Amino acid sequence: MNLIWASILIPVATAAVIAVANARAARSLAAVGSLASLGALAAFAWQFPAWSTGAVFPEPCGCAWLDSINATLGVGFDSVSLMLALLEAFLIPICVIGSWTAISDRQREYYGWFMLLHASILVAFAARDVLLFYVGYEFTLVPLLFIIAIWGGPERRQAAHKLFLYTFLGSLFFLGSILFVGWQHHASTGLWSWDMGTLSSFASARLPANTQFWLFAALLAGFAVKVPLFPVHTWLPLAHNQAPTAGSVILAGTLLKLGTYGIFRLALPMAPEGGAALAVVASVLCTVAVVYAALICWVQTDAKKLVAYSSVSHLGICMLGLFALNPVGAQGSVLYMINHGLSTGALFLLIGMAYERYHVKDMDQIGGLAKRMPVWAFFMVFFTMSSIGLPGLNGFVGEYLCLFGTYIATGDASTGYPGLLGPGFALVAGTGLILGAMYMLLLVGRYVFGPLREPKDESHGKHAHDDHGAGHGDLTGREVGLLVPLALVCLFIGVYPKPMLQAIGPVVERTLAPYPAAVERTLKSQPQAAEAAKAEPKEDDRG
Amino acid sequence: MNPIDPQLPPGDPLVMLGLLASAILFAVGIVGFLSRRNMITMFLCTELMFQGAGLAMISYGRQHMDLSGQVFVIFILTVAAAEAALALGLVVLLYRRKETLSAEAWKELAES
Amino acid sequence: MIPPLLYAASAICAVGLFLLLRQPTGKARLGATILGLAGLAWLLVQGVQASGALGFDPRVAIMSLAVAMATAAAVRVITTTRPVFAALYFVLVVVAGAVAYLVMGAEFMAFSLIIVYAGAILITYMFVLMLAQQAPDAGGPSVAYDRIAREPAAAVLCGFVLLAALASVVGDARTTKQPAAMVEARANAAAWNRMRGMPELVQERITAELAAAGKDPMGWSPAGGLEVAQDGRTAMMPVTLADGTRHETVLKAADLPVNSTSLGWELVTSYPGSLELAGVILLMAMLGAVVLARRQTDMAEDDRRAAAGLSRMNVEDADLAGDRA
Amino acid sequence: MIAAPAMLSSVLALAEGPLDAHAAPELRWAGLALLLPLLSGVLCLLCGWMKVRSKLPAALTIAALGGAFATILRLQGVVGETPVVINLFDWISWTWGDASRFHGFTANVDLYVDRLTVFWMLFVTGLGTLIALYASEYMESDVGKGYTRFFGAVSIFLFAMGCLVMGGNLVMLYLGWEGVGLASYLLIGYYFTKPEAVAAAKKAFIVNRIGDLGLALALFLTWQCYGTVEYAALWKAIEAAPASSEWTAQAIPWLLMLGAFGKSAQLPLYVWLPDAMEGPTPVSALIHAATMVTAGVYLIARMFPLFVVNPDALAAVAWVGGLTALLAATIGMAQYDMKRIWAYSTISQLGYMFLGLGVGTTFGASYHVFTHAFFKALLFLTAGAVMHGFAGQLDIRKLSGLLKVPGFRLVSLLAVLGCFWLAAFPFTAAFFSKDEILVSAFTAKDERVHLLGWIGLVVAALTAYYTFRVGFRVFFGPVKYEPGDEHHGHDDHGHGHDAHGSHGSHGSHGSHHGHHAEFHPHGPRWAIRVPLVLIAVGAILAGWPSYRTMLNHDEPNWVKTQVVQSSAYQGGSADSHGSHAGHDESSNEVAHAEQAHADHGHLVLGMDAHTAVGRLGSLACIAGILVSLYLHLINRGAADALRRTLMGSIATRWIVVGAERKWMVDEFYDWVIRLPLRLIANILSAIDELLLDAGIVNGLGALPAAVGRLFRPLYGGVVQGYAVTMAGGVALVAAWVIWIWLRGAN
Known part of the structure; x- marks a missing residue:
């Protein structure tokens, strides 16, 4: 418990120190602070006793926060949230050190905001109290807004506004839903409680199916914006494209995962009936997203935008695994969240490194950089392969299990987990593998390989040279030092995912426990439901 | 709806006409005030509204057979006179500043 | 309607x-x-x-x-x-x-x-x-x-x-609306009532009435209040004549005060404060008009401050500067 | 996270994996065949890191591959007919619940060692070693540039190929499958500054990915049907429920087929292979001729138990193979680039292999893989040597009589030898393997494939023709050559042997004297010669098993023994494998299997099938060679005249144009798939940016602003604006109050 709070509060304290410290010391302070936070969390993870049980540790305490409605500052991890938090704590130092030379103005604010962003994401992952989760979830927008709006690209203002308003709108659905559940709990038991476990068991057991349907729909709508799921994804390409490198990294790395994590942690356990009823709809959106975004990636010329759209496609597969509603898919999905954070984060980092040298990321103007930067090219190919799911690297395990889970999510109960999807979904989503190879190799083929093309206007390059000492040379030791840990983690997960799978397994089974029954009910009522849907789309009379 | 009760004796048509006229004058005054940009015409339109108000006072005074209506017209005249004196003085001042009577010339006084 | x-x-x-x-x-x-x-x-x-x-x-x-x-x-x-x-x-x-x-x-x-x-x-x-x-x-x-x-x-x-x-x-x-007759009666009653506050007018009307009735118009004294008839068209007031006889003088509607008289009476009896206020308003308007009409010279802020004996602030009055240009 | 130590210990405990009691202890070292290439790959990476500017990476790679080859050789000696599963460490495996039939998924890093595995690995590692040796000289101009990268990729390739072949489950196979795809991608795109190379690499990867999707789906289906993807358990499960008629079981072979066709360049996914020749020649020899492209054959052979239950799928395999063979042969006849011709011949020969698989002779297919690997590697490597010596010249119209050029005699000789093998000249190794396939085609139980036997014969004739078209043109005849305009692929690397200034000044090819003045083709040195000779020896020896069988009818064909004693053979019932422990009995079984062919008693042209096919095949081959001899050696003008004649007539023009333009298949795909897809993508992109984002999202966002803008003129500072609001408000309030009042009055 203390270590959790330490990992959360160290960045906050660092931000406070940065605010009063010398501007030149800001980045060093931030690096130290983020590493200390990572250390605290790692220490917690080291002694974490529930790796293989799926339980929450420590049991959330009743530390009062808002007494009148019994909201607490309950924090605790199970293995899934701890893994995501570790990913977050791991990426933040990389972001901080990755911004070492890229950010030259208003450094104190930049690193201060970054530390606050870090703290709020950690709060969201650690929270066991839904209101606390909401606070962490929502507060991430504030630092991100500033990070994008101040240090972003030419359209940063618009991007930041869109990011903020869009995802804020989505969060309102989510907030409304959890307030509704809390209120229902109060109405039903006379007690206020905002504990995730309590609310989940209450909602899944006590709320009628119809209510669960709408509850799930609202939660899905809220989190889908963050994920982002087609068709509410349009804020992402712009935000990614305009954000500074580190912003993109953390956005792709962990912020999007807040959405998937929210669905996994809140939507699925709270409303199993709704989940079962809406799985097909959501999965259709996911598969559409996979193909749609992949095709869009394929015609992008902006490297960063391409990777941004690829996130939409990839997270479609991730969500599809979740909606397979069986342990295979859900495991794959959780693993995919981590993998996507690593590989896409690394790709953004790499593109940022090239951008720092050339100030261009349009592939019409720049390309064949392997000739100038072989080490960069090596990592680029490495993470591309990780991103398109080459077996032996991390992307494969998650992607493969997601598709596998989708595939076997048929109505028969031979796995013990009947599902609503099946080979058709897997086939369509599987084309994402082909399309993924198409666009990522297009990126590599044009951006990394091919004849060397550099922007004509050399003044940018000169400028960069004078400013940061990076010039057009290959990666510096600092940059390589950032990428090597990422690559090693990718490799490790790809080669030996067993410990992670074993850690995720029990949590997933716990989450999915009510689903076989719910899915069975949905399957039984499907003919009627289909007719009812034809007659009156809003009617849902299973309850 | 306003049912006309046939049992009721007929009312005074003069009052009705007076009230209608007052309403019309007031409305026309408002329309004029809103649509004209000449400051003097705008003040004339306020005078039109005063006229409407005065007529309403007289009409209601007649309906209630009370002299207070007429008394209030006196006050209205007073206010109208005072307003005319001050407003026209202001108009002259403003005109000296910008050599125009258009109200739009003073847009920048807005906060935005 | x-x-x-x-x-x-x-x-x-x-x-x-x-x-x-x-x-x-x-x-x-x-x-x-x-x-x-x-x-x-x-x-x-x-x-x-x-x-x-x-x-x-x-x-x-x-x-x-x-x-x-x-x-x-x-x-x-x-x-x-x-x-x-x-x-x-x-x-x-x-x-x-x-x-x-x-x-x-x-x-x-x-x-x-x-x-x-x-x-x-x-x-x-x-x-x-x-x-x-x-x-x-x-x-x-x-x-x-x-x-x-x-x-x-x-x-x-x-x-x-x-x-x-x-x-x-x-x-x-x-x-x-009330019946027209009743309205008139009430209006006349109000007018008679108002007339009670105008003793001179009542005196004059009674004197004229007495003269018309062939009685001695001088030396009478009121023997009671003005009593308005039901329809308001007439009012009766008993008077004791100089010879000691009692006479009931009957005043007709035509004897009621004219519009301007009633208005004036109403003004000074019911709305004296408002009247005063109206006067003040007119006075202030006059003062205001005088102030406004005083010859204004376009002066920049600094000039005005200087004229008022304050220190100059060296602020460029953009508006005026623009005007001058 | 205590994972790292666990992993480390499991890797260290490699040699102590659980083995069957009766398995030879040496089998424990099978993992070395995987680990050594991996090690050399890592070392190459380190070399790249350290910026090593020597031939060290090549030495490391050759040593590692040699080590792997030695391991396999050792295994060959000890492998029994009982498959052995060696668990290296756990990869993806966990279980859930317990109430269900399938409550776990296991795909560990296992090795599955049986004779087929070892047989396959034998030529993979053997050829790999030799070709790496060859490449160490061939690539020497790149030392300090891409040399390390090249050998790193080769190591990765061998590692991935090892996973593919030795993996103990379908997921391992998939790992290897994609791994070789990656290596192929890296190596085709080796000259990464050349746009064509990058495009070819991308194409190869993407087309392969289509096949991979099929493989992945087949894998899911397999699990869904049988609850496991591990070979050992899978065979048992199939044995328990051999012929499921459910669509799921029936669909597996079709999906596997898709994967195999992608990797092995069959219709309709063959288009990537010709383009893959953009890679360095050793790569073409190793990956795109000898080893990787046979992975599809391996897959189907390995998964043969799943195929035998589905005759339709087998027939489809056969037909696809036969048609691919024919199509590629016709294209090969009309090409001028030597490597490209060999590429099409590879496709054609792979077609043969699939034909063999389809008609049920996994032995024939595997045998052809084996023989083909040697002679095709030989042909590519000789082509590479020529190219190396002649500054990238590969056009068969511009090279002639190399047999007489000093320094190239050995190369030419070996190339001609390879030609004989490719043409399946009687009593060469390829002759026997091809014979096996064609006989099976003629005698197959399935009537639908008999026609393929004839097609196979036609293809044999065509093959002989185009093979010797190259052979006669390039290596015989008058000495005449024209160097290429660059060292192949080395667009910007200075190279001592480049023909500086020699091109451009000679409008037409012809006077080779002029070239002699400036250009001196250099013969290859030992690092190229030794592998060539060894591979040639291998090509000759590949026929050894058949020679022995010919000489001694009782002696079973060695290759057949290897294949039959594995999952690939489905002649006997599956359980008979386990019961037969001794070598003799299994060889009896082989004899039985051969007997089975004879028992069919099919007659072809009134003769016993074996005899007939042998004679017909020889005839076809010799006929092809003779035509080629006339047209391309004796009277070269006649060939051009023939072409002119064909071009002259509208009725026949399409034959020449079609064949030369590869029947427009690439263009067809471009127009039918790529361009529409691109169009759709552009439309979607526009929809996303304009409709979804700019339209709906920004539109919704602009709504409040628009409402604001609607009222904005009212507050521009003009008095009336405010007055309108006030008056309007008053009017509305008045109207509202009065409405309430009137309603209340009722």
């Missing part, structure tokens, strides 16, 4: 006025005028009908004419492109209004209206117009802001929503 018809008539008026505001010419102007007048006529007819009055009353005809004239003049006030004409049309409004006042029995106010408005206020307007108005071209309208009505649609919409609302109140007036 039946509100839908009322609203329809208002709407027609509104359309007519809107068209007129767009400064049409020729037949369009004629059509718009006719449309507006038709709407107005319909409105007035509805008003007269709603009053439930039967038979022809010349006062109603006069009143209708006055109202029509006032309205037409008012429309001209806001549609004409030349402010001088607007002012003159406004005089017409005032005159028509005075006619309506007269018909409704407010003689004093009718004339003071003409005197104050047409005689004083409008003359002021004319002076200001002469001071401020740019010299118009021969025959043509002078400046753009006079030629074009701005946002006439919004203005007409606002104005006529208000008109319809007000008119529906007018239509409702009848339900609160």
